[in-house]
């Protein structure tokens with residue numbers, strides 16, 4: 001897994017792409033099937049997948065995300081937006 | 093100052109002596125009276141009122157808000173004393189712990205109000221999460237709180253709820269939204285004396301196998317109006333606050349299992365040393381002594397885990413999504429088994445509801461079995477661990493690969509019981525530890541410390557040998573988890589549940605070794621000589637399917653101490669407290 005160096009805020013597109021890949025990987029579906037505006041719960045993402053996906057994003061960006069992120073932001077678009085907008089405060 | 097004189101044990105010691113010798117029928121909580129109430133399935137009102145007169149409930153309210161609560165270590169020690177006497181009373185008293193929901197999620201005004209209500213003699217609380225048709229599936233709950241202009245309207249029922257009828261405050265989890273997801277539920281501080289009593293009824297008490305006198309019933313709301321000020325935290329914050337409060341209460345559950353075993357071990361030791369057979373006594377029979385010694389060892393190991401984790405709540409609260417699950421899975425699982433082994437030693441008297449100590453053994457055994465069920469069952473906690481294993485493994489794998497030694501002042505603050513704990517900060521609790529478990533991460537530090545201590549600390553080389561085996565097994569398990577993740581296998585498979593269970597066992601080993609390493613200045617000779625730790629680690633290795641033989645001499649040292657503590661009326665935990673019992677005089681024939 002490649003880590004973002006120097007803690008520079010990633011672009012929205014990069015985060016959306018990565019989050020889609022991670023979701024596809026969790027759900028074992030093709031990444032092109034991921035709709036960035038669809039509710040994550042409607043994919044049947046369970047709590048283990050959610051915890052692991054947050055962990056993957058944390059590892060990738062070397063940040064700490066709120067544990068309730070996927071309760072409060074429930075589409076890939078919203079999650080990515082939250083990360084980009086709050087990046088500085090999320091750096092551990 | 094020796095540990096038993098330290099502040100964390102003072103309230104427990106005082107309470108022990110206020111309750112008197114349970115063998116004496118004139119004591120307030122004598123075995124006789126406890127059994128009478130159990131037989132009648134009567135609520136323990138007289139015990140509860142006595143505890144209120146001792147201001148026991150003040151220990152659940154932070155000192156800053158007018159109560160006596162300072163540390164969870166203190167509350168853990170008190171929990172052991174109450175559970176030793178009567179788990180029904182302990183479970184009744186400890187519903188006060190649900191004030192934690194307000195300390196964690198409430199605003200300043202509600203916190204002070206909750207403190208005032210809890211401190212009054214009329215402020216008993218109950219926790220109302222469960223619904224008959226949904227059990228552990230809290231997100232499926234149906235009881236609704238509909239927002240109106242001047243508050244909320246409640247509709248629906250909760251069952252089974254301990255103290256639903258005998259409480260002033262209902263800590264209620266209710267649905268406030270219809271979408272799926274974690275923001276559907278909200279928490280409310282419902283004061284019964286302030287709502288229209290014609291709008292709620294009770295569902296009658298359910299017959300139980302244990303806790304027979306407890307008020308386990310239900311409550312049904314019918315268009316009940318509650319004020320806006322009853323809301324704890326934000327709308328939609330219910331599940332988050334509920335899970336965080338569980339992180340505290342699940343950790344403290346270990347004290348209930350230990351207290352119940354403390355009682356039953358003493359009861360069976362009384363029998364084993366006084367029952368004359370074959371020109372000796374039952375304690376002289378090697379296999380009976382073996383069961384008793386093992387139970388004592390398991391109690392010590394669980395106490396190391398329970399007391400350390402109750403301290404850790406103050407030091408690393410952010411990691412309690414993992415640590416509370418470990419405490420909740422390990423303590424009842426380990427000690428329920430010890431109780432069953434003790435039952436075999438008690439023989440026929442195990443089956444009687446009278447005679448030896450009024451038949452208290454059976455009752456204590458029955459009652460203690462509930463600990464693995466409530467507050468989220470052991471299975472739910474194992475499930476919760478399985479959700480976190482991949483992150484934990486990922487981090488620990490990295491750390492152990494570079495054999496990074498965690499030299500953290502936090503670790504010594506957790507394990508050195510003579511160090512002062514920081515104030516508990518509930519706002520730091522987190523639904524995920526983000527892969528962190530400082531205690532488990534301390535393995536390289538433990539191995540280094542044991543190597544260093546070899547030659548200076550008694551038995552350090554033997555402990556190192558056993559510790560390395562546990563650590564190897566743990567590393568194998570981390571590898572298994574990594575493979576499982578790699579192959580995208582089901583993290584909820586029975587195999588992962590087994591690994592989660594083993595994670596708890598390894599944790600108990602870490603806590604026990606760390607406790608021993610960090611308290612040599614404060615402990616007595618028995619704890620320092622570490623025979624208990626050698627026997628304990630050998631027994632934990634058995635749980636990990638590794639069967640190692642250890643020298644008989646270690647078992648002998650532990651059984652000698654068990655006999656000594658029983659005869660000198662000292663408690664069986666890591667810090668022996670003087671008990672109000674008359675010392676055992678191995679003479680009279682048992683009925």
Ligand SMILES: Cc1cc2nc3c(=O)[nH]c(=O)nc-3n(C[C@H](O)[C@H](O)[C@H](O)COP(=O)(O)OP(=O)(O)OC[C@H]3O[C@@H](n4cnc5c(N)ncnc54)[C@H](O)[C@@H]3O)c2cc1C
Nearest residue numbers: 219220221222227228229252253254465466467468471475
């Ligand atoms: C004496 C007593 C007092 C109680 N007091 C209270 C109280 O004061 N307040 C309150 O709110 N509740 C209380 N409860 C309810 C208690 O918390 C429930 O036991 C809990 O809600 C679980 O429900 P259930 O036992 O019906 O099991 P269910 O949730 O219906 O589970 C059935 C089975 O499925 C398993 N299971 C469920 N989910 C999972 C999972 N994710 N992974 C693996 N296995 C799973 C369970 O282990 C069990 O074997 C009390 C219960 C008892 C026995």
